[in-house]
Amino acid sequence: MPPEAIDSFREEVRAFIDANCPVSLRNPRDGETKPAATQADYDRWRDIMIERGFTTPEWPKEYGGGGLSKPEARVLQQELAAAGTYAPGVSFFGLAMLGPVLLEFGNEEQKAEHLPKISNGQVQWCQGYSEPGAGSDLASLQTRAVRDGDHYIINGSKIWTTNAHHSDWIFCLVRTDPDAAKHDGISFILFDLKSPGVTVSPIQLISGQSDFCQVFFEDVRAEAKNLVGPLNGGWTIAKRLLQHERAMLSGGMPGVGAGPAAKKKSKSKKKVIEQPRSALAEQARPYVGEQDGRLADAALRDRIAQHEMDSLCFGLSLRRSAESAKSGQGPSAATSMFKLYMSEMNKRRAEITMSAMGAAGLGWSGEAFSATERANTRGWLRSKGNSIEGGTSEVQLNIIAKRVLSLPD
Numbered sequence: 001m002p003p004e005a006i007d008s009f010r011e012e013v014r015a016f017i018d019a020n021c022p023v024s025l026r027n028p029r030d031g032e033t034k035p036a037a038t039q040a041d042y043d044r045w046r047d048i049m050i051e052r053g054f055t056t057p058e059w060p061k062e063y064g065g066g067g068l069s070k071p072e073a074r075v076l077q078q079e080l081a082a083a084g085t086y087a088p089g090v091s092f093f094g095l096a097m098l099g100p101v102l103l104e105f106g107n108e109e110q111k112a113e114h115l116p117k118i119s120n121g122q123v124q125w126c127q128g129y130s131e132p133g134a135g136s137d138l139a140s141l142q143t144r145a146v147r148d149g150d151h152y153i154i155n156g157s158k159i160w161t162t163n164a165h166h167s168d169w170i171f172c173l174v175r176t177d178p179d180a181a182k183h184d185g186i187s188f189i190l191f192d193l194k195s196p197g198v199t200v201s202p203i204q205l206i207s208g209q210s211d212f213c214q215v216f217f218e219d220v221r222a223e224a225k226n227l228v229g230p231l232n233g234g235w236t237i238a239k240r241l242l243q244h245e246r247a248m249l250s251g252g253m254p255g256v257g258a259g260p261a262a263k264k265k266s267k268s269k270k271k272v273i274e275q276p277r278s279a280l281a282e283q284a285r286p287y288v289g290e291q292d293g294r295l296a297d298a299a300l301r302d303r304i305a306q307h308e309m310d311s312l313c314f315g316l317s318l319r320r321s322a323e324s325a326k327s328g329q330g331p332s333a334a335t336s337m338f339k340l341y342m343s344e345m346n347k348r349r350a351e352i353t354m355s356a357m358g359a360a361g362l363g364w365s366g367e368a369f370s371a372t373e374r375a376n377t378r379g380w381l382r383s384k385g386n387s388i389e390g391g392t393s394e395v396q397l398n399i400i401a402k403r404v405l406s407l408p409d
Contacts, residue, residue, distance in 0.1 A: 001071050009072050013079045020048045027084035046088035046121070055090045056099065056119040063103075063111055064119030093162075094118035094125040098171050098190075101241045105188075105229045114190065126193075128158040128172030128215065129238070135160070136392050138173070139182045139235065143217065145174035145189060147224065152176075152189060154197075154220040160389070164200045164213035167193055171241075172222075177232050188234035191222035207381040242391060243335045280304045280349065284356030303352050310345060314338075333403030340396040343386040350376075350383040 024037035057073040059065025099118050117123040134141040143156025177185030197220040202210040229237050281304050289296045354361040363369025387393040401407040
């Protein structure tokens with residue numbers, strides 16, 4: 001797009017945010033007081049964004065999207081961030097994983113049926129991939145689907161199914177030809193989790209959370225029209241979806257979040273320079289103290305500085321990858337590199353946080369520890385799963401060796 005068109009769209013987005021976003025959900029302007037956000041504020045902003053198609057800005061308008069180009073979508077995200085607001089969440093798995101796959105592999109009936117319900121937040125999705133005997137070796141899955149008229153009868157179970165207990169539908173890998181080679185007998189199907197025969201059991205993690213579930217299927221009837229792609233052609237779709245998942249996970253892993261970066265004004269003789277301060281350093285400051293305006297612990301300063309440099313380089317690499325993907329091609333095997341690196345970065349960040357907190361990082365309950373301290377402890381434990389979810393780090397290394405470096409098997 002020409003620069004003048006981008007500038008015009010930027011002004012349009014700014015005017016849209018000013019006119020529609022409740023002040024409780026954005027940065028107040030001069031003379032405004034920011035009130036506490038209410039549920040009505042969230043609902044109003046969500047409905048407005050859905051109506052404009054901004055929850056799925058790059059999807060076609062006929063499927064509830066905004067029909068924006070990549071440069072326009074980037075401008076939208078920039079202006080939302082500058083205003084201190086965000087696009088209200090819709091189905092995370094539907095938006096980042098199933099939606100792109102349906103756009104690529106789904107038929108017109110499937111797109112028209114499911115994509116608008118993702119865009120407007122009507123249906124929440126979860127992913128049925130891993131099984132008790134088929135985690136890293138996903139192609140060994142045994143959940144069966146047998147054709148019966150206009151339906152498939154599904155029996156088996158899935159495990160580590162994120163938010164299945166809060167979801168409406170599942171996109172699921174099933175074995176439709178048990179006699180074929182294990183990669184060739186798999187299909188990709190969608191069905192309602194409220195169907196008779198579905199049982200969802202949350203799994204409590206070491207962090208105390210229950211994000212994951214085991215899901216059991218006993219003679220579940222899934223409509224045959226919801227088989228995506230060709231029969232026994234699900235492995236190709238599964239690999240593409242995993243690339244989208246790993247690209248999504250590269251943007252941030254569950255566990256310890258980065259938090260907002262603080263800023264500090266440092267004065268020189270000539271002018272005032274805005275110097276961003278590390279969120280990690282700000283988090284550590286109350287525990288380790290200061291010396292000459294810096295964290296008193298030199299070793300911790302080094303670890304934080306290295307992490308900040310790694311984060312900057314990683315962000316630039318992601319941006320370069322996004323720029324190179326403007327040709328319209330989908331995500332590549334390089335997403336495995338990003339997912340692997342982000343997993344390790346997030347775990348290192350959690351370790352740094354715990355090192356800085358010292359004994360305060362041992363808190364689990366009780367008034368002796370603040371809510372933030374207890375959350376950081378749980379986040380550190382939760383971060384250990386980063387190297388497993390979305391494909392283990394060992395699997396990512398295999399993909400990098402084979403698909404990126406072209407090393408021999």
